[in-house]
Amino acid sequence: MAGLEDLYREIILDHYRSPRNRGELPVPPAHKVEGFNPLCGDEVVLYLDVDPETDTVHDVKIAGQGCSISQASTSMMSAAVKGKPLSEVRQLIRAFKALMSIHESKLEGDGDDGSDLAAELAGVRLGDLEALQGVVKFPVRIKCATLAWNTLQQALDETAQTQA
Amino acid sequence: MSALDVATIKRDFPILKREVNGRRLVYLDSASSAQKPLVVLDAMDDAYRNHYANIHRGVYTIAEEATAAFEDARRKVARFINAPRTDEIVFTRNATESINLVAYSWARANLHAGDAIVLSHMEHHANVVPWQILAAERGVELRWIPMTPDFRLDLTNLDALLDGARLLAISAMSNVLGTINDIRPLADAAHAHGALVLVDACQFVPHVATDVQQWDADFIAFSSHKILGPTGIGALWARLELLEAMPPFLGGGEMIRDVRLDGFTTNDVPWKFEAGTPAIVEAVGFGAAIDYISALGMDAVRAHELLVTRYALDSLRDRFGDSLTIYGPTDVDRRGGAVSFLFDGIHAHDISQVLDEDAVCVRAGHHCAKPLMRQLGVPATTRASFYVYNDEADVDALMEALAKAQKFFAV
Ligand SMILES: Cc1ncc(COP(=O)(O)O)c(C=O)c1O
Numbered sequence: 001m002a003g004l005e006d007l008y009r010e011i012i013l014d015h016y017r018s019p020r021n022r023g024e025l026p027v028p029p030a031h032k033v034e035g036f037n038p039l040c041g042d043e044v045v046l047y048l049d050v051d052p053e054t055d056t057v058h059d060v061k062i063a064g065q066g067c068s069i070s071q072a073s074t075s076m077m078s079a080a081v082k083g084k085p086l087s088e089v090r091q092l093i094r095a096f097k098a099l100m101s102i103h104e105s106k107l108e109g110d111g112d113d114g115s116d117l118a119a120e121l122a123g124v125r126l127g128d129l130e131a132l133q134g135v136v137k138f139p140v141r142i143k144c145a146t147l148a149w150n151t152l153q154q155a156l157d158e159t160a161q162t163q164a
Numbered sequence: 165m166s167a168l169d170v171a172t173i174k175r176d177f178p179i180l181k182r183e184v185n186g187r188r189l190v191y192l193d194s195a196s197s198a199q200k201p202l203v204v205l206d207a208m209d210d211a212y213r214n215h216y217a218n219i220h221r222g223v224y225t226i227a228e229e230a231t232a233a234f235e236d237a238r239r240k241v242a243r244f245i246n247a248p249r250t251d252e253i254v255f256t257r258n259a260t261e262s263i264n265l266v267a268y269s270w271a272r273a274n275l276h277a278g279d280a281i282v283l284s285h286m287e288h289h290a291n292v293v294p295w296q297i298l299a300a301e302r303g304v305e306l307r308w309i310p311m312t313p314d315f316r317l318d319l320t321n322l323d324a325l326l327d328g329a330r331l332l333a334i335s336a337m338s339n340v341l342g343t344i345n346d347i348r349p350l351a352d353a354a355h356a357h358g359a360l361v362l363v364d365a366c367q368f369v370p371h372v373a374t375d376v377q378q379w380d381a382d383f384i385a386f387s388s389h390k391i392l393g394p395t396g397i398g399a400l401w402a403r404l405e406l407l408e409a410m411p412p413f414l415g416g417g418e419m420i421r422d423v424r425l426d427g428f429t430t431n432d433v434p435w436k437f438e439a440g441t442p443a444i445v446e447a448v449g450f451g452a453a454i455d456y457i458s459a460l461g462m463d464a465v466r467a468h469e470l471l472v473t474r475y476a477l478d479s480l481r482d483r484f485g486d487s488l489t490i491y492g493p494t495d496v497d498r499r500g501g502a503v504s505f506l507f508d509g510i511h512a513h514d515i516s517q518v519l520d521e522d523a524v525c526v527r528a529g530h531h532c533a534k535p536l537m538r539q540l541g542v543p544a545t546t547r548a549s550f551y552v553y554n555d556e557a558d559v560d561a562l563m564e565a566l567a568k569a570q571k572f573f574a575v
Contacts, residue, residue, distance in 0.1 A: 003521070004517070004518060004521055004572070007517065008572070013573070039529065040512075040513055040528070040529050040530075040543075040544055041529065041530050041534075041537070041543030041544045042543070043543065065543060066511060066543070067511035067512075067513040067514050068510075068511060068514045068573070069513075069514075138517070141513070141517070144513065
């Protein structure tokens, strides 16, 4: 039986109580995306400023409201991607979803891709984010943890479109 | 002293014997769906084992028994809400389908662009979205009765809202606030303006003696699963003249009298609205649930819930004071047993998660009432709701678990 301490690790409560990178960025140059979890009303607002010269996350700010898991995950995500090249950010998204037991490539029925993904992700360092692993034992809360990352994905896609 | 012998009642519910995380189950989510007494489970088991066949078709013994049991359930439902006639009860899947039946059948036959429907800010999505779909399709106007700061309908402009309206569709008891809306004066006002009245009685019927004739409503919707009965069945009550004039909702078997290549004629009311094989055994369970709660007595049920709700409101206030905000009337005589609150800045999901450790089941979220949550200015609340099997000890368990959550998330 999974206990509360599996879900609410100290580092998660710390990010929940003192979220990192809270605030806003001027739009543009930053890109603003809002993510909602319609089931529970969790809301994530993400300001992502990508430097087109270096293709790195120049700055990131977050706002919104929701449960401890969604807000801690958002805070941890912001800390993890700040200053990172976009290629690394994309890998991080995939690695995080894999941590949440979400294997999108497998859903597409591409047999080989699963092992490629494993190889690719073997090198990704999740650091503090691994504290969110306990969420997998509480299936209804997975959506809370992934909200920030889906919002980040959307911000990356939209940024790529505007820059293309 | 409670009007109910809760210790005995608890023993009637098999699920209340189980443990979660090594703790006695404390079920405080009956506003979402109620637990089932053994008599309901046994009645359904017996129906499947001994009397099961399709209804209204076979000429053999067990088919006749199944038909009789199904129609007997309809009589029980009719009597339970003091309907003048048994054939005014249409079996549906749930309250949601009952409301949709009215929206698709009566409203599409009778409402036109420019007609208005009056709703309120405290409606469940089931009594909002069917009308929004109709509004988008037909250009029908939706008007909203607002809420007072003490969580009641603000009837200041009721006459203006009802002016030119064709339907007032209103909840008798809010599933979030617990607010009981006094239906009779609303129905009188609506009728004075030539509007019909649909009552979403999904939360009311399980908890308070219901008399559709006293309400003088035109349509009433409710679900079996909130009245200790099975899922998959609900009821629409409507006045016979209305049902007779309404076009069918779904087409198929059972709802027809005759079918030719060039058309069909409809069956009598209520079967006209019951296309296809219905939830036969669920109807039997629904009837058994009504027998069970009727034997307790609806006045005793209400008296008991007043007692537990008052105890819960007092306990919450005494123990947690300003760190807790209750969304709903404080006057227990005009509210039901659904208590929604915001607690110490802790998100409802986190509270509910910590409470689950102690096997305390509460609801967290927007309770299918997002327009209301927007009015309240909160994304989610925690809701504890009480029924016949809950007592003060259950409220005490909630208090202890909340104290634990407060400690856990303390800044
Ligand atoms: C006030 C109210 N109306 C309608 C419904 C819908 O009931 P059902 O889901 O059984 O159709 C509910 C259920 O939560 C309710 O509380």
